[in-house]
Amino acid sequence: MTKFEIIDSAxxxxxxxxxxxxxxxxxxxxxxxxxxxxxxxxxxxxxxxxGDLAVFFPAEAQLSTALTSGANLFRHSELNTDQSKTGYLEDNRRVRALKLRGTVSNGLLLPAAEVAAIFRVPVADLTEGVAFDHIGGAEVSRKYRVKEPAPANAREKANLKKAFKRVDDKLFPVHIETDQYLRNEHLLSDDDVLIVTQKLHGTSFRAGRVPVRRKLTWLERLAQRVRVRVAESEVDTVFGSRQVIKDVNNPNQQHFYGTDLWTEHGKQIEDRIPSNVIVYGELVGWTKDGAAIQKGHTYGVEPGTAELSLYRVSIITDAGELYDLSWDQVRTFANEHGFKHVPELWRGFKRDFDIEQFQEVDFAKKHRALLALGGPGWADEPLPISADGTGADEGIAIRVDRGGRVPLLFKYKNDSHYLYETAQLDSGEVDLESAEAA
Incomplete structure (x- = not known):
């Protein structure tokens, strides 16, 4: 049986x-x-x-060279298996969001039989619903990135292995990936309660007061040899972007990043985070040097400053077990500890959810209009979008609390935002968050 895997991004x-x-x-x-x-x-x-079976590739996926060449999709025909055929993908093999004759195209479809033939697997194995970015160990696609992470050389790997590491990843975990709502809507029942919030376009932020390892002195190491009990850990505040831990209190950590927005903001809030608590949120606005965290998405924040809105709060045990607060508990935590939370727009049963009400909307503008008409508006007042943006919000986040340790989290992004991101990627410009992940 053919092995299908998702290794990069679902x-x-x-x-x-x-x-x-x-x-x-x-x-x-x-x-x-x-x-x-x-x-x-x-x-x-x-x-x-x-009725045909086809393979769908979303916008901003990057096809493998083998697939692009085998399906004759390269615009430069000399790169295709059949050099007499010309496709429309550039040499970077990226599926772009395009506006064609007034319609936004958000992906690519290839016949399942063609994909099966290129990777030499039985077409019968490509059954409806199967998702993958690798087939039988061979890469099919991945998320397109302007700047790919540089592979560590042998010396770097050896140095990393030897370096003192205070923070255990399982005690300060990255935020879970937020899945696309439209691709996962079938996982929800009509009786699920959906909490819809404004999706902010900034950079991911996390901070926690968690157990960390202590770097023992030579005297403490000597004491351990004679069986004297020495504390090997302590509680400290640690900050991070989506992928990178900013452990500034570790004197051995090398900091190669230019703008450490996460530590700068973390130092302002560290005294508000209780022990064994991790907060996750979105930083929007500006760096202290005056650069926008995300161009066109500064939400009325004063230049030179950044604002944090929480969307998740977790309790981490010393053993690394993670327990999330419910959304209402997140709201209470934020209010009691001096934080903002992402604005809630709506909540209700899935059977009553109409996604069209949230598509291509300026939420702050609509909120004001609803109030002017005597209506209730959204549940919370949304953050205002920027004049140099798309004219609509990025989209929405959808949360479902089912009483488990971690909630179900989804997102929906507008066509206008996909086109905006495509134009940004076309320019070759790397935003702050993407640069941190590379």
Whole structure:
């Protein structure tokens, strides 16, 4: 049986789908639209038919060289297996969000049989619903990144292994990946309560007062040899971006990043975090040097400053077991400890949820309009979007608390934001968060 794996990112993985009926597009005789997971894929008319099995690749996925060449998708035909054929992907093999004849295309569809042939696996193994970015150990796709992480050389690996590490990853875990709502809607029941919040576009932030290792003195190490009990750990505050731990109190840690926004802000809030608590949130606004954390998304924050909005609070035990506060407990924690939380827009049963109410909306503007008409508005007042942005919010986050240790978390991003991100990636500019992950 063929082995399918997701190694890079579930949100950018390929997935086998049953093609629904294509629909006509205005002023496009040779193109049709295909609805996949609530998105539209614009494709050539007659290329894929209703009922076919196809593999869907979302916008900003990067196809492997083997797949791009084998499917003859390179724009430079000399890179294709059949050099007489010309595709539309550039040499970086990136699937871009495109606006074609007024319709935003958010992905790529390839016949399942073609993908199976390229990777030499039985087409019968590509069953509807299977998701992957590797087939039989071979890479199929990954998330596109302007700046890929540099692989460590042998000396760097050896030095990292020897370096004193205070923070255990399991005691200061990264934030769980937020899955695309439209690709995972089927996991929810009509009776699930959905909590919808404004999705802020800044940089991920985490901070916690957690157990860390102590670097023992030679005298303490000597005491241990004669069986004197010496404390090997202590509680300290640690900060981090989405991927990187900023352990500034570790004198042996090398800091190669230029702007350490996370530590700068963390130092302002560390006295508000209780022991064995980790807070997760979004930092928006500006660096102290006056650069926008995310261009076009500064939310009315005073230049030179950043504001944190929490979206998750966790309790970590000394054994590394993680327990999340419910959303209402997060709100209470934020209020009692002097934090902001991401604005709540709506909550209710999934059966009553209408995603169209949240698509391509300026939430702050709509909130003011609803109040002016005598309505209740959103549950909380949203943060205002920036004049140099897209004219709409990035999208929404959706949380479901089922009483487990960790909530279910999803996101929905607007077409306008996908186009905005595509333009930013086209420019080759690396935003602050992406630079930190590389």
């Amino acid at each position: 949100n950018y993985a390929a997935q086998v789908v049953r093609v629904p009926a294509p629909f006509a597009l205005p002023n496009a005789d040779r193109l049709v639209g295909v609805g996949v997971f609530g998105y539209t894929v614009v494709t050539a008319k007659g290329g894929i038919s209703e």
